[in-house]
Amino acid sequence: MTIRNLFIFCLALTLPLVYSMLGGDLPGGNYTMAVLATLVQFVGGSRFMRAAWSAFKHRAANMDTLVAVGTSVAYLYSVWALGFGGEVYFEISSLLITFILLGQWLEELTKGRASKAIEKLLDLQAKEATVIKDGQTVKTPIDQIRAGDIIMVRPGEKIALDGEVIEGSSSVDESMVTGESLPIEKRPGDTVIGATINKTGTFNFRATKVGQDTLLAQIIELVGRAQASRAPIQKYADRISGYFVPTVLILAILTFDVWYLLLGASLSAAMLFAVAVVVIACPCALGLATPTALMVGTGRGAKMGILIKSGEVLEAASDIKYILFDKTGTLTEGKPVVTDLVGDDQPRLVQIAASLEAASEHPLATAILEQAELLQLKTLNVERFTAIEGKGIAAYLDDTEVIIGNRALLKDREIMLPFESEMLGLENQGKTVMVVAQAGDVLGLIAVQDTPKANAASAVTALLQMGLVPAMITGDNEQTARAIAGQIGIKKVVAEVLPGEKAEQVTAFRQRGKVAFVGDGINDAPALAGADLGIAMGSGTDIAIEAGGIVLVKNDLEDVVRAIKLSRKTFARIKLNLFWAIIYNVAGIPIAAGLFVGVGLTLNPAIAGLAMALSSVSVVTSSLLLSRSRI
């Protein structure tokens, strides 16, 4: 019989007992009550008896032990009283069993909801895809698709696997995997994520990751591991749980003795106090406090594209002081763009610069070529191209020398700079400034800079409001670093740090307080590992799942804020759950023992049992509320 049906069965048999308890007249009186209570005791209660006996044989005790002992004492006392003419308490044992079954039924329902995260992720998985083979489209089960297969996706269809678009374009809803609310445009060369939904167009993509290598499979694996992880705070509850039930049994015996032997209470009154002590104690509330909150917190994170890897991470996030950011690619876009043009004929300035840079592989060249493309300028043919190391480029255009470079190059060519003050101003802003000249005349200046991400400043502001101290670590020179940090609102800057030295800087900060490091999972792995909390920012399918305690599926700084908020809220919820579970038991047991009888505070054993049943449910409900809290 399921718990629900067992509860209904016991409830039906217990209601007449309650009717009698309230003064109603039951045909057959105590004997009818005995029959009903016996059925409840041996049908409804047998599961507790069996489980308690199994545990007893292993010299262990659990909640079933408490239920079995509590109800058996009340039941056997009533049977004895029926034979020898005392007051019977059949309704107590039956009500206890009914209430505890109700509690278990509700707990089963709520716990099921708390552990749904992984099932929901598994449900996202596509079952089949349209594979193009020899010009034909074939519906193929997903487990038969290999990396390299070409897959066609029509509007409204689920993208089966991770891959790269090779033909066609569309917009894709990636919210279910990355948490990104806006559809993402996809063109040839772009990556697509398995389990996301194609919105508008039809496109073909080449599968690059299949089976356990897909992003979704990795997320499922990671969430599963997180939910199985320990939270260090749990160990306090674990330490209590081993001794809890036997200690409660001893307390119940002492309660009985004090009432019966010292205070002169009747046998039945002393028995009722002892039973109340046994059945109010709830080790389950303590046991459920941490895992349910961990389950809901990590599940909610997964939905938002925030992968929290363990319970330890939650604790680490709760008392972080410094949050260190890698600059390039984390706080900034990671690629330089043209920010300023100085000169009378700016299109000509950009066109000549782009013509010179067309053959260059320098990162700054890309910025200038993109600017030319933006202004719809065509590059011109230049001849006798020379790259002058550390200074710039020179070439010939229509038999006149054109150059792009720095002050050193101008000095070599003995060219006067008419835009000295503008150049200084731009350099003070941390920008890289290049001068373009033709036939000894300066045409103008081009300033290039890696720009902060659009939401960098707002994310930093939010972190400051949360009481964290943001800091930036970069290999850039002090001036450039300070300029970028100033735009974002970061005051602490550590510049000119070689890539291998980032981890050392993290260690240095750790002398002053707990440190979180935010960086990309591939280049910053040592710094992420060295911090108290490593937050690895990913971008689509290239996330480095091994790096960091928290992995962000999408490259969004706001997710850093959300990740810390979610971690803190989940940990706070664990603490709250444990606090209430402990307070409930610490306060409940003395009340049940009759310590406050003097002030009129007593507890009927049946009500104590109800409180016990509902305390577990309330802990699970408290954890479930995490999924509704504002992040």
Added chain:
Amino acid sequence: MNMGQLLVLLGSIILIILIIWWFFAKPAEDAVAAASDGKVQTINITVSGGYTPNRVILNKGVPAKLIFTRQDASSCFEEVVLPDFGIKATLPVNQDYEIEIQPDAAGSYHYTCGMHMFSGEIIVK
């Protein structure tokens, strides 16, 4: 204090001593080694009022199958959690449930039920 009360007191003291002895003075159980054919090692663990055997010995580096058979319908034993191996599983009643682990590092690893009330130990040598 009359004879009845004296008997109650005596009974209580004996009961308390028995509880302390039975639950708190539990001797450590003998560890049982998994059966191994060199490629995989297997051990059956019965789940009923606890985990039997409670302590299992595995050889380092050999993939291991832990076959849990849950005979106890109590919700306490619904889940088994092996945090060191990142595994949390729901055990069906009266059915075998196989958990595969790779014991790569020597040491002692504890696993528990979902509510951390019952635990077992895996010793990797």
